[in-house]
Amino acid sequence: MSIWEKIGNVDRRWIYLAVALTVIFPVIFPLKLPMNVTPEARQLYDAIEALPDSCVVMLTFDYYASATAETRPVSIAALHHLFRKNIKVVTMTTIPLGGPSMASEVTRLMAKEYGKTYGVDYVNLGYKANYTAVLLGMGTSIEGIYPTDQYGTHLAELPLMQRVKNYEDISFIFIVADNGIVDNWISIVNAQFNKPMGAGVTAVMAPKFYSYLQANQMIGLLGGMKGAAEYEMLVNKPSMAVSGMNSQSLVHLLIIGFVVLGNVAFFAARRRKGTSE
Amino acid sequence: MNFARRFALTFFLTLILSASAMAQDNQAPVDEGWFRSYRFNAIVLIVVFSAAITYYTNRAKRGEKLFIRKLAGLDAVEEAVGRATEMGRPVLFIPGINEIDVMDTIAGLSILGRVAKITARYETPLHVPVRYPMVLAAAQEVVQQAYIEEGKGDAQDRDAVQYVAGEQMAFTATVNGYMMRERPAANIFMGAFYAESLLLAETGNAAGSIQIAGTAQPEQLPFFIAACDYTLMGEELFAASAYLSHEPIMLGGLKGQDWMKVLIIAAIITGTLITTFSTDVEWLNKLFEVR
Amino acid sequence: MKSTIPVIIAFLSGLAMVAAFILSPGKFGDVGGELLRWVSIIAGFTLLLGVISIVRVNIRPVMRREKGWYNKLALLLAVAATGIPAVLPVSWSPMLGTGDNSIYDWLFNNMNAPMMSTMFAMLAFYIASAAFRAFRARNTEATMLLVTAVIVMLWRVPMGESLFASIHPDLPQGINNYVMGGINIAVQRRIIIGSAMEAATMGLRIMLGIERTYMGGSSK
Numbered sequence: 001m002s003i004w005e006k007i008g009n010v011d012r013r014w015i016y017l018a019v020a021l022t023v024i025f026p027v028i029f030p031l032k033l034p035m036n037v038t039p040e041a042r043q044l045y046d047a048i049e050a051l052p053d054s055c056v057v058m059l060t061f062d063y064y065a066s067a068t069a070e071t072r073p074v075s076i077a078a079l080h081h082l083f084r085k086n087i088k089v090v091t092m093t094t095i096p097l098g099g100p101s102m103a104s105e106v107t108r109l110m111a112k113e114y115g116k117t118y119g120v121d122y123v124n125l126g127y128k129a130n131y132t133a134v135l136l137g138m139g140t141s142i143e144g145i146y147p148t149d150q151y152g153t154h155l156a157e158l159p160l161m162q163r164v165k166n167y168e169d170i171s172f173i174f175i176v177a178d179n180g181i182v183d184n185w186i187s188i189v190n191a192q193f194n195k196p197m198g199a200g201v202t203a204v205m206a207p208k209f210y211s212y213l214q215a216n217q218m219i220g221l222l223g224g225m226k227g228a229a230e231y232e233m234l235v236n237k238p239s240m241a242v243s244g245m246n247s248q249s250l251v252h253l254l255i256i257g258f259v260v261l262g263n264v265a266f267f268a269a270r271r272r273k274g275t276s277e
Numbered sequence: 278m279n280f281a282r283r284f285a286l287t288f289f290l291t292l293i294l295s296a297s298a299m300a301q302d303n304q305a306p307v308d309e310g311w312f313r314s315y316r317f318n319a320i321v322l323i324v325v326f327s328a329a330i331t332y333y334t335n336r337a338k339r340g341e342k343l344f345i346r347k348l349a350g351l352d353a354v355e356e357a358v359g360r361a362t363e364m365g366r367p368v369l370f371i372p373g374i375n376e377i378d379v380m381d382t383i384a385g386l387s388i389l390g391r392v393a394k395i396t397a398r399y400e401t402p403l404h405v406p407v408r409y410p411m412v413l414a415a416a417q418e419v420v421q422q423a424y425i426e427e428g429k430g431d432a433q434d435r436d437a438v439q440y441v442a443g444e445q446m447a448f449t450a451t452v453n454g455y456m457m458r459e460r461p462a463a464n465i466f467m468g469a470f471y472a473e474s475l476l477l478a479e480t481g482n483a484a485g486s487i488q489i490a491g492t493a494q495p496e497q498l499p500f501f502i503a504a505c506d507y508t509l510m511g512e513e514l515f516a517a518s519a520y521l522s523h524e525p526i527m528l529g530g531l532k533g534q535d536w537m538k539v540l541i542i543a544a545i546i547t548g549t550l551i552t553t554f555s556t557d558v559e560w561l562n563k564l565f566e567v568r
Numbered sequence: 569m570k571s572t573i574p575v576i577i578a579f580l581s582g583l584a585m586v587a588a589f590i591l592s593p594g595k596f597g598d599v600g601g602e603l604l605r606w607v608s609i610i611a612g613f614t615l616l617l618g619v620i621s622i623v624r625v626n627i628r629p630v631m632r633r634e635k636g637w638y639n640k641l642a643l644l645l646a647v648a649a650t651g652i653p654a655v656l657p658v659s660w661s662p663m664l665g666t667g668d669n670s671i672y673d674w675l676f677n678n679m680n681a682p683m684m685s686t687m688f689a690m691l692a693f694y695i696a697s698a699a700f701r702a703f704r705a706r707n708t709e710a711t712m713l714l715v716t717a718v719i720v721m722l723w724r725v726p727m728g729e730s731l732f733a734s735i736h737p738d739l740p741q742g743i744n745n746y747v748m749g750g751i752n753i754a755v756q757r758r759i760i761i762g763s764a765m766e767a768a769t770m771g772l773r774i775m776l777g778i779e780r781t782y783m784g785g786s787s788k
Contacts, residue, residue: 012483012697019696033726036733038744065681066446066472066688097444098676104668105677129611133604151667179471180494191567203724204472204496211753211760226724249725251692256718258700263714266704313592320590330772378607380767387779410618411611440621444680446687458636472688479694482701493763495756500695503702511759515766518779526778534769541761 004268007261015258022254026246033249035242040213041230044198044220045081047172053086055171056164060185061093061103067178067202072106073228073241074176074200079110081235082174083121088160090170092125092146094134094181100126100150119158126150131181135188139167173197182209186217200227319567325540330533337529345528350489350507351520354388354465357487358395361462367402368392369461369486371477373468374448377411380515381493385468386412386419387518388491392465393423400432404461406441408448413440449473453480466490466505467514470497478504491517575777582775622647650675720747 001009051057059078063071082089091107093099103124116122125146128134137145142165143155155161163169173195175185182199189195196219199209203224212218222231225248228241312320337343361368370392372385389405396403405420407413416438424433442448453476456464464481466474466488474490474497481488482504490501491509501508509517519527548565552558584599626640654672658665666672705711722728723743732739773779 010700012701015697015700016693019693023692034730035726036729036740039741064445064684065676066684068681068685069689098681101668101673101676130604130607202472207748207752208496208756208760210748211757214749214753224724245726249727251696252721252725252728255696255699256721258696259703259714259718262700262703263705311591313590316590323586323590326768327772330769334778376611380770383774383779384770410614410616410621413617413621414614436625439625440618443615443618444684446684450683450687472691475691475694475698476687479698482698493759493767495759495763498759500698503698512762512766515763515770518770527773530769530773530778534765537765538762541765 002269002272004265004272008265008269018254018258019251022250023247026250027243030243031246031249033245035229035233035245037230037234038227040221040223041227041234042220043213044200044222045231045234047196047198047219048078048081048085048087048174051085051087051171054088056088056090056160056169057082058170058173059089059091060173060175060177060181061091061099061106062095062175062177062179062181063099063102063202064095064178065098065102068102069240069244070202070225070228071176071178071200072102073225073239073244074222074231075102075106076110076239077228077231077235077237077241078174078176078200079106080237081231083110083114083116084235088164089122090125090142090160090164091122092134093127094131096127096129100124104150119153120160123155123158123160123164124150131184132188135184136192139189139193141166167193167195170195175199176201178202178205180205182212186212190217198222200231203227316567318564326534326537329536330530333533333536334526334529337525337532340525343525343528343532345516345520345523345531348509348513348517348520350491350509350513351517353487353489353507354392354521355395357463357465357489358392358399358401360487361396362399362401364462366460366462367404368396368463368465369452369456369481370403370405370465371452371468372405372407372412372416373466373470373492374408374445374473375469376409377415379469381469382412384493384515384517385491386415388465388467388521389416390419390423391518391521393420394427397424397427397429397432400429402434403437404455404459405438406448406452406455407438408441408443408445410440413438445471445473449476452477456480456484456486460484461486464488466492466501467509467517468492469494470501475500475504481505571780575780579775579777582771619647619651716747716751719743723747 048057059075059082061075079089089107091103093103103126107122107124110116111118111122118124125142126149128145134145142161146155148154149158149161167189173185173189175182175197177199178201182201182205185197185199190197198218198220200222201209201224203226206221206223206227209218209221213221222228225241225244229238229245232238232241333343358368370389372389373379373382375382377383393403395401403420405416407416420438421430421433424430441451455461456477457480461481461484464477464486466477467490470477470490470492471494474492474494478488478490478501488505489507489509490505491514492498492501493511493514495511498508498510516531519531544565548561551561581603584603588599588603623644626644628634630637630641630644650672653664653670654666656664658667658670662669663671703714703717705714720743723732723740729740732743736742770779
């Protein structure tokens with residue numbers, strides 16, 4: 001077997017090792033990489049920035065724990081932005097496994113930093129089954145779908161929910177998701193109730209939603225950790241996502257290197273085989 | 278009636294009927310009368326769509342031969358099962374990881390029925406891990422019926438269809454473990470897949486299985502194409518049932534919906550031209566707006 | 569009868585949902601919403617099916633000490649350890665139920681969530697090996713795909729963006745407009761439209777009873 005054939009058939013564990021080392025290296029030796037902000041991220045930031053203080057924004061935690069690396073930084077950056085502007089936040093989730101826990105943990109963390117009070121400045125509605133019914137039902141009455149918040153308190157007892165009865169009282173919907181629920185938000189809530197919305201999604205899902213951006217059914221899109229990093233830069237709170245971009249940059253370059261090497265080996269082996277025949 | 282005349286008639290009829298929607302007050306939905314007037318354009322589309330499907334289904338029932346192009350992935354299913362039989366290894370089938378109310382899962386279960394018939398015929402072990410209990414119930418019924426139809430009801434392994442885990446990554450970890458331990462000769466992934474698509478496909482590749490995948494999730498297609506031997510893209514997954522059965526009624530439905538695609542293409546071209554050369558396109562937005 | 573009644577139910581349910589979409593709510597009530605609620609209730613009952621399946625499939629190998637029985641025992645213990653404290657009433661102890669600081673919450677945050685993240689992280693390794701193995705410029709189309717993939721991979725990271733910007737300041741935005749906002753949207757829309765049409769056709773076939781394979785029957 002020639003060297004090129006050996007390279008082409010290399011044991012995949014060497015590739016895994018290379019990726020692992022490439023991810024670890026910038027964690028130990030941080031790089032300072034320049035960050036540009038895409039128009040989509042800028043659009044979302046500007047839309048939130050343009051909202052009046054004390055209005056109400058619905059922030060969704062529609063992601064599983066597996067995608068927290070990409071989506072949790074978006075939730076945190078969003079809360080930085082919303083709490084800093086004194087915007088009231090109502091959170092909800094369509095993910096039964098861990099959604100309410102994550103919403104609770106993140107909002108508690110950010111509320112502590114900004115001195116926000118539960119029930120006055122933010123409310124966690126939690127999870128209810130059957131997302132189609134939930135998304136549709138909140139257009140008529142949020143209390144009809146969520147008689148209590150995720151801690152069992154009746155909505156009537158929460159000062160914020162005295163003035164938030166349905167989508168009419170919500171100025172913007174900020175979706176943070178790792179699954180196709182964004183399609184349902186667009187087709188049910190944006191199409192039928194005309195609510196402006198923006199989304200922070202995983203990198204794999206982001207290309208799908210460019211068509212919604214172009215059709216103005218969505219205002220702004222944050223794709224993956226890069227999108228989260230852009231939003232962190234915009235709200236001036238660089239954190240996990242910005243530092244994660246170091247590893248992501250190097251791994252992308254590594255994968256491109258692998259692709260080039262694989263093709264070189266492929267063509268060299270093919271040429272060698274042709275010559276010997 | 279030739280193609281051009283049929284097409285023109287359908288297109289302009291749809292346009293005229295939909296144009297009446299613009300006469301309605303589309304500013305705010307008003308519940309007057311029996312129908313939601315602000316959805317009139319959707320109603321027209323539903324009627325035209327159903328008529329097209331029904332028309333071609335009836336033509337197929339009358340014996341007209343309908344063409345369907347080759348789908349390499351589906352032709353390879355029997356070959357894959359045959360390979361599994363020769364190697365004495367099982368066939369792994371995953372009907373997606375979404376609920377039964379999603380069309381992708383129903384399409385996957387349709388294909389499962391066909392695959393189960395082949396495995397029953399060759400007496401090849403079949404393993405079907407599922408993520409939701411309702412899918413479990415449906416898949417068990419599908420497999421059982423397939424074995425009975427092949428006259429191999431007694432040969433069926435009652436535990437072939439298993440509920441594995443309700444959580445995506447737990448499901449993936451279990452299936453990956455199964456693939457590395459049992460080394461199935463053929464992996465067939467047909468249905469809705471998400472982040473775990475590459476995890477499943479790459480593990481199957483490492484296990485040396487021949488892999489056939491089909492999904493309508495556009496963001497997962499690149500992963501399946503990179504890691505699987507055959508991939509069905511988008512609507513090919515839903516056409517699989519018609520393709521494998523070759524029943525005229527099913528093929529008639531495919532043709533009817535191909536007609537709808539032609540209408541959509543015409544609408545896109547017309548809309549693009551109007552938007553490019555006209556300054557006032559608000560009426561066009563209203564024509565296609567669905568609330 | 570066994571296959572006719574489910575077909576009739578499927579037809580009437582589908583018709584009810586279409587009617588709910590088309591007819592004014594005042595004339596038809598909230599039939600669509602009611603049916604959706606019924607689906608939630610049925611789905612709740614079927615959760616029990618899943619638990620029974622897991623226990624039934626795994627308890628036999630444990631009792632017979634078959635190969636890998638200890639893994640199945642660990643699975644059963646995990647099901648019990650997570651499920652039992654979660655369903656017991658909170659009034660007995662604040663550690664029961666599914667609220668904050670419960671056993672369920674602790675297991676989720678400290679075991680389940682990290683494990684889920686780890687599985688997701690494996691994608692990075694797998695995409696590297698898949699890219700090395702599968703991204704070959706075998707023909708013109710594959711080469712175009714390969715070049716586009718490399719461009720987008722570079723564009724998505726700050727290092728690559730800077731590289732493009734150094735070639736021409738408008739190049740990153742050009743890639744955004746023409747690749748992501750042009751070719752990408754066209755392909756995504758094509759797949760979405762095609763899949764939606766086929767899904768609608770399948771729905772119609774199920775409603776009319778032509779497609780029955782999902783319930784164990786052959787198609788008519």
